Amino acid sequence: MTALTRPYWIEARFERREGWDDTVYPFNLAAVRSRQTLAFHPNVTFLVGENGSGKSTLIEALAVAWGFNAEGGSRDHQYSTRASHSPLHRFVRPVRSALKARDGYFLRAESFFTTASYLEESGTSRAGQTGLHEQSHGESFFNLFDNRFMGDGLYILDEPEAALSPSRQLSFLARMHELVRMRSQFIIATHSPIILGYPDAWIYQASPQGLERIDYEDTEHYQITRGFLNRREIYLDVLLAEE
Numbered sequence: 001m002t003a004l005t006r007p008y009w010i011e012a013r014f015e016r017r018e019g020w021d022d023t024v025y026p027f028n029l030a031a032v033r034s035r036q037t038l039a040f041h042p043n044v045t046f047l048v049g050e051n052g053s054g055k056s057t058l059i060e061a062l063a064v065a066w067g068f069n070a071e072g073g074s075r076d077h078q079y080s081t082r083a084s085h086s087p088l089h090r091f092v093r094p095v096r097s098a099l100k101a102r103d104g105y106f107l108r109a110e111s112f113f114t115t116a117s118y119l120e121e122s123g124t125s126r127a128g129q130t131g132l133h134e135q136s137h138g139e140s141f142f143n144l145f146d147n148r149f150m151g152d153g154l155y156i157l158d159e160p161e162a163a164l165s166p167s168r169q170l171s172f173l174a175r176m177h178e179l180v181r182m183r184s185q186f187i188i189a190t191h192s193p194i195i196l197g198y199p200d201a202w203i204y205q206a207s208p209q210g211l212e213r214i215d216y217e218d219t220e221h222y223q224i225t226r227g228f229l230n231r232r233e234i235y236l237d238v239l240l241a242e243e
Contacts, residue, residue, distance in 0.1 A: 001151075003180050004042040008101040008154045009187070011039040012062060013093045026061070026086040029054035034210030040187060041202040043180045047189040048196065048219055049206030056158055057086055058206070059189040060108070063156045064089035068106035075104055101185070103153030107144065107160055142168060145175050151182025161192035169194040193221045 014035055021027055031054040047055040060070060067075045070085040141163045149155060161169055169192055176186060176198065190196060196203065196216055205214050216222055228235050 007042040007185050010095045011037050015091050026057050026088045031206035031211040044186045044201035046203045053206035055189045055206045061088035063106040065092035072108040101154040103150045107157045154185050157188045193225045
């Protein structure tokens, strides 16, 4: 099979109708306030930004707008331990292509324990979703990537690197590429300069100025990591200096 040339999810449209208030969260986030639409690459789209920039709020809203459970899982997972997601999803309208995704998953690192518990208790586990609590956090993540993600799907991931070592992040890149070649589309929020290195992806960076598409080498993640690795002693002298 070959990669998609047209995405399952073409773009998200932010509908400013009754209930939208630019002065309150989440509508006052620069990443949200500055956009009318958000277009997606047929294969991989990344959202990056500093903590608090709104990227996780945005990706959560995208996932719920597509039909996924706010706490993670596939579209048939309906459970809630705490309704903490923002109302932003109600103002997101997906523009879908005629091509239908056969598979899909929303992986949310911070609530993955809850998802694993739900699967265990409900007996709804599928391949790649069994015995998750008996594995390390990283092993359970990778079991999911390897065995549950079937291809021909839309996968929305929030910080998948949270449980992965650098070498496992490289393995994740390889697995993601396999799935891309199996007609999959990814939308990923990440801090990882390794994962961000996937070729030809679109990268949107959230900042106080809004949400803008940038090149890999222009992301803060790449620049800070590269600067530290190349000049570690200088960085440490400055960071650890006594006042």
